[in-house]
Amino acid sequence: MHFRHLGSSGLMVSEISYGNWLTHGSQVEEAAAVACVRAALDEGITTFDTADVYAGTRAEEVLGRALQGQRREGLEIFTKVYWPTGPGPNDRGLSRKHILESIHGSLRRLKTDYVDLYQAHRYDTETPLEETMQAFADVVRQGKAHYIGVSEWTAEQLREGVKLARQLGFQLVSSQPQYSMLWRVIEAEVVPASQELGVGQVVFSPIAQGVLTGKYRPGQKPPEGSRATDEKGGASFIQRFLNDDVLTRVQQLTPVAQEAGLSLAQLAVAWVLQNPNVSSAIIGASRPEQVKENVKAVGVKLSQDAMRRIDSILGP
Template identity: 65%
Template sequence: MEFRHLGHSGLIVSRLAYGNWLTGPSARDEKTDAACVRAALDAGITTFDTADVYADTRGEESLGRALRGVRREGLEILTKVFAPTGPGRNDLGLSRKHIQESIDGSLRRLGMAYVDVYQAHRFDPSTPLEETMEALADVVHTGRAHYIGVSEWTADQIARGHALARELRIPLVAHQTQYSALWRVPESEVIPACAELGVGQIAWSPLAQGVLTGKYAAAAGRWPEGSRATAENDGSALLAGWLTDEVLDRVGRLRPIAAELGLTTAQLALAWVLHRPGVSAAVIGASRPEQITDNARAAEIRLADDALAAVEEALAPVVTWTAPEPAGPTDPGWRLG
């Protein structure tokens, strides 16, 4: 496993982080979840990403139990706040009330005294940004988090938040964004803005919901049993847009490129993301421990320029460069990664 500073901060993270968005108790048994965490540790992964909303708050509990007994100082734990975690009017958003209550709830579920990075899961237009940043500053100043981050904010929102963070003397060091060889939306504005501010990118869904593993390209519409294409979970809506003949045909063209390099298609796709400027880490999940063991190799791969160019040429016609307007938390189709 390789390691890198998170943005321009002093925090060092593993190049691959283990995320339990779809791997908590709602998606499978906790025994498997714990086995995946152990596989991540065995592969040298020290960075773990979760959120209070995952599996209706049970994701944090599952991760905390799986990490019990592991030296806390040797881990980097990231969690998030924003999405609804209860039925009340104040059980969502980035108000001072929700942030203060949410960090305490996250720490209780994780069984930890602090997290390393506390992330605003989305931007909250209904709360003054000053209120949000002041509440996050209290979280840092009281020792409940060392750093703060944001997720899926626009370049302007990141710049405004970063300016307030500097005034409040707290380190905003990370932006978590959907980013893969198929989804390159952040490249136009967000990644350049973060590079200027010293904010590191944490890429989520670097395998495009599993499409870039190649398993769907070879399935010809007969999706693998137990895959996200056949499961009714939080990933199915995001995945649907990738399961077209044109996309799958193009993804299939990655297979010979990977084979020539002695890699799996998934390893090639992960290595591509890790080669992108500004990316500090990429978040991977798994339904089986051996997937983590296999994919962890990507952190050590050096891709030559011709291999990177071949990936881009294979996928060029189906790359998404511009995102649709984001849905809000009242939209039934809204999902958080």
């Protein structure tokens, strides 16, 4: 495993993190979830990402159980707050009330006294940013989270957040956006702003939820047991990539991967890691073999020719 700083902070994170959205507590049985976590640990992954809202809070519970017995100092555990976790008007968002209550639930479910990174899962337009950042400052001062990050904030929101965090005496160190060869939105504004601000990207869905493995083929039904057939939720999220044009282009990446000695999934993970503003790529997996395959992207340097060919096949 290789490690990178999380933004300009001193925290080191594994270049590949393991995340459990849609899998733990939902698509996969507990035994398979534990096997994936074991595989991640065996491959040297130390950074684990979850959220209070995944699988109706069950994902945090499963991860907490799966990590029991590990040396806590050897792990970086990330979770998030924002999306509704209950029916009440205060069971959501980034109010002081919800942040201070939600962190308790997360720590209890994760069976830990602190998380390494606590993230705002989205920007809350209904709560003053000052209130949110003061609540995060208090969470850090109480030792319940060591660092604060955000997810899918715009460049402007990041600038405001970083400024307030500095005034309040803590660091906003990371941004968690979607980023893959098929989803490059952050390159325009978020990455340049983050480089300036010392914010690192912890990118999600680096293989576009499985699409960049090439297993979804144009004109064919999705393979049985894949996320696209997961009626518990996964199927709806992956739809945006499942059209014949995208799937045809993905197949055209095969020679690029082969010439680099990689599988398509490894090419996809290696590609996001070529961006120096990326601190870690969070992979998901429904089976331990997927973790073992994808982790081999660590340390791969893609040639300029490979990068150019990828741009010409998929469009920059």
